[in-house]
Amino acid sequence: MRDNKRRDRALAVIQENIIKRGHHVYVVSGGAIPRFAYTIGVSAFINAELILAGAIAFDAEEITRILNTISDCLKTTREQQIFDIAGFGSFTLQNAHPSWGSTLALGALDYYKAKEIRALQVLPDKDHWTIDVPDMRSPWNTTLHPAWRWLHEEWSLPVPEASTAATNLAALRGDVITEATRWEVDEWELFAGPGPDIPIEEMRVVPLGVLVGIDESLTSVLSLAIGEGLWRVADRESAWQPWKVRG
Numbered sequence: 001m002r003d004n005k006r007r008d009r010a011l012a013v014i015q016e017n018i019i020k021r022g023h024h025v026y027v028v029s030g031g032a033i034p035r036f037a038y039t040i041g042v043s044a045f046i047n048a049e050l051i052l053a054g055a056i057a058f059d060a061e062e063i064t065r066i067l068n069t070i071s072d073c074l075k076t077t078r079e080q081q082i083f084d085i086a087g088f089g090s091f092t093l094q095n096a097h098p099s100w101g102s103t104l105a106l107g108a109l110d111y112y113k114a115k116e117i118r119a120l121q122v123l124p125d126k127d128h129w130t131i132d133v134p135d136m137r138s139p140w141n142t143t144l145h146p147a148w149r150w151l152h153e154e155w156s157l158p159v160p161e162a163s164t165a166a167t168n169l170a171a172l173r174g175d176v177i178t179e180a181t182r183w184e185v186d187e188w189e190l191f192a193g194p195g196p197d198i199p200i201e202e203m204r205v206v207p208l209g210v211l212v213g214i215d216e217s218l219t220s221v222l223s224l225a226i227g228e229g230l231w232r233v234a235d236r237e238s239a240w241q242p243w244k245v246r247g
Helices: 002-021 060-074 098-104 106-112 146-151 208-214 216-223
Strands: 024-028 036-040 049-053 082-085 089-095 119-124 164-168 179-184 187-191 203-207 228-231 241-244
Touching: 002 024, 002 106, 024 060, 036 060, 036 106, 049 060, 049 098, 060 082, 060 089, 060 119, 098 106, 098 119, 146 208, 164 208, 179 216, 187 208, 187 216, 203 208, 208 216
Parallel strands: 049 119, 164 187
Antiparallel strands: 024 036, 036 049, 082 089, 089 119, 164 203, 179 187, 179 228, 228 241
């Protein structure tokens, strides 16, 4: 009964937003996979919903603004494919394989009472690309989409599934992680380069499973005790070296 009431409230909010501005933006975060967001209501204009998957260079509020801007443009220019948004860069639309929409856009499926919807992926430009952005033109698989490994695989790492890592944009753009520290049972710091030198605006918090999915050499950091750390040179084949950070 409680779940039904929660569902009814969520659907009421979606309907209210669609009435007000023609669409609703749903942002989903938490768990072992990257954050993602999608629209509900844009189908009325272009016969597809928008999905922005990953893109951790932007925060949740910025992701919402980006999807709102693109959705509003599509209501008047339905064939537009490229969108330049001041302060956020350029975004391109591409068709997403149906499996992504049916897996990620559950709120849209529920709202439309459908088993499948057509979806368009919103891709950031190269300057804003991060390792959590999948190529949704093809169905999910571990090899092509390692950051999304846990979308369909059962969690198998020897740490809590909700574990997170504070990291930096350099690491999220593919640079080798060279410093690792475990601060809590489910909290790590994993940086490409010296952690103390990283500006706060370049730091992000992501699911630990995303980084381990991309770089299997990070499995060594999972066995760290709380307060311990490792370092290595900027080579994924190099050996990790221990160092103590807390007495």
